[in-house]
Amino acid sequence: xxxxxxxxxxxxxxxxxxxxxxxxxxxxxxxxxxxxxxxxxxxxxxxxxxxxxxxxxxxxxxxxxxxxxxxxxxxxxxxxxxxxxxxxxxxxxxxxxxxxxxxxxxxxxxxxxxxxxxxxxxxxxxxxxxxxxxxxxxxxxxxxxxxxxxxxxxxxxxxxxxxxxxxxxxxxxxxxxxxxxxxxxxxxxxxxxxxxxxxxxxxxxxxxxxxxxxxxxx
Amino acid sequence: xxxxxxxxxxxxxxxxxxxxxxxxxxxxxxxxxxxxxxxxxxxxxxxxxxxxxxxxxxxxxxxxxxxxxxxxxxxxxxxxxxxxxxxxxxxxxxxxxxxxxxxxxxxxxxxxxxxxxxxxxxxxxxxxxxxxxxxxxxxxxxxxxxxxxxxxxxxxxxxxxxxxxxxxxxxxxxxxxxxxxxxxxxxxxxxx
Numbered sequence: 131x132x133x134x135x136x137x138x139x140x141x142x143x144x145x146x147x148x149x150x151x152x153x154x155x156x157x158x159x160x161x162x163x164x165x166x167x168x169x170x171x172x173x174x175x176x177x178x179x180x181x182x183x184x185x186x187x188x189x190x191x192x193x194x195x196x197x198x199x200x201x202x203x204x205x206x207x208x209x210x211x212x213x214x215x216x217x218x219x220x221x222x223x224x225x226x227x228x229x230x231x232x233x234x235x236x237x238x239x240x241x242x243x244x245x246x247x248x249x250x251x252x253x254x255x256x257x258x259x260x261x262x263x264x265x266x267x268x269x270x271x272x273x274x275x276x277x278x279x280x281x282x283x284x285x286x287x288x289x290x291x292x293x294x295x296x297x298x299x300x301x302x303x304x305x306x307x308x309x310x311x312x313x314x315x316x317x318x319x320x321x322x323x324x325x326x327x328x329x330x331x332x333x334x335x336x337x338x339x340x341x342x343x344x345x346x347x348x
Numbered sequence: 349x350x351x352x353x354x355x356x357x358x359x360x361x362x363x364x365x366x367x368x369x370x371x372x373x374x375x376x377x378x379x380x381x382x383x384x385x386x387x388x389x390x391x392x393x394x395x396x397x398x399x400x401x402x403x404x405x406x407x408x409x410x411x412x413x414x415x416x417x418x419x420x421x422x423x424x425x426x427x428x429x430x431x432x433x434x435x436x437x438x439x440x441x442x443x444x445x446x447x448x449x450x451x452x453x454x455x456x457x458x459x460x461x462x463x464x465x466x467x468x469x470x471x472x473x474x475x476x477x478x479x480x481x482x483x484x485x486x487x488x489x490x491x492x493x494x495x496x497x498x499x500x501x502x503x504x505x506x507x508x509x510x511x512x513x514x515x516x517x518x519x520x521x522x523x524x525x526x527x528x529x530x531x532x533x534x535x536x537x538x539x540x
Contacts, residue, residue, distance in 0.1 A: 180485055183489040222377065293374060297377040328492065329492055343534050344534060
């Protein structure tokens with residue numbers, strides 16, 4: 131009886147610790163799959179046609195998932211490269227700048243970075259369900275004047291200009307390729323993972339553009 | 349002497365609202381360098397006698413996707429005259445992308461192409477009765493098939509793998525840059 135209760139307590143501790151660990155790992159403002167995220171105005175059926183237009187198929191899902199294991203312990207290094215690129219590109223740093231002083235907001239950059247790491251994993255998980263679609267809309271709103279700065283309660287510029295969103299597809303995917311190759315995958319698999327990433331990032335940047343579009347133009 | 353391309357008005361269009369300073373920063377953001385310019389120029393030489401075959405592939409792709417063919421149609425009936433007129437300009441676009449300098453004329457013409465996809469000017473160039481706009485999402489989506497399918501053509505003239513890769517990367521950057529410029533009319537004021 132005593133043994134059983136000890137085991138039960140231990141199990142409860144593990145569950146609680148596990149939950150806390152998960153909570154601790156979830157960065158502030160990361161609301162994927164929660165009721166805080168509104169429904170995307172885009173439908174799953176339209177998403178299918180968009181994926182078809184990008185030549186995005188089952189194989190891409192397979193290769194994105196393959197990239198998950200390769201990337202999961204490299205997200206910090208990847209983010210360092212991406213943040214290095216942003217830092218060397220004043221027209222991008224601007225969007226993290228204080229609205230009054232123009233100086234980059236360190237906390238803002240740090241908080242976005244934590245969510246960005248989860249974005250890498252979420253992209254690699256490739257679960258294209260309603261939660262995924264809804265969260266793309268949420269990310270779009272957070273780049274857009276509707277919600278920019280609100281998640282992190284910062285006083286920064288009011289909108290990320292649209293043109294830089296699809297433009298970032300190139301630095302993001304180009305710099306990711308060496309990380310895909312770091313765990314011994316064949317050159318052919320690396321190429322296929324890279325292509326799947328290009329398609330997925332393009333797909334997401336299209337969806338993030340939705341709030342910027344004139345009515346009916348999306 | 350070659351026949352002029354109907355509706356092709358490079359150098360004779362209105363001023364782009366995107367400035368050359370904006371273009372410069374956008375090029376930096378897509379990591380577009382002088383090396384890319386050189387490789388695009390080489391790609392132009394390689395592709396110039398293959399444009400018909402390339403267009404066959406691209407039109408095959410559009411034709412096999414009803415939701416894309418829709419933009420060349422009225423009541424879901426594709427307009428052959430429209431498809432043919434666009435094709436001649438599309439062929440020229442391949443060469444312009446590779447070999448025209450990205451100067452004010454180039455920038456202006458990207459805006460003209462943008463307007464022709466958007467409700468502002470769609471169908472007007474060819475006096476066609478078709479759907480009023482090509483939706484934004486398919487413009488950007490198009491970057492991928494246009495880039496993936498060009499690689500085979502770039503390798504058709506015996507260049508080494510590294511050179512083909514470099515040309516392909518330059519092409520990807522150039523197409524992305526171009527398509528971004530084409531989205532201008534779709535976007536709310538001051539948000540581009």
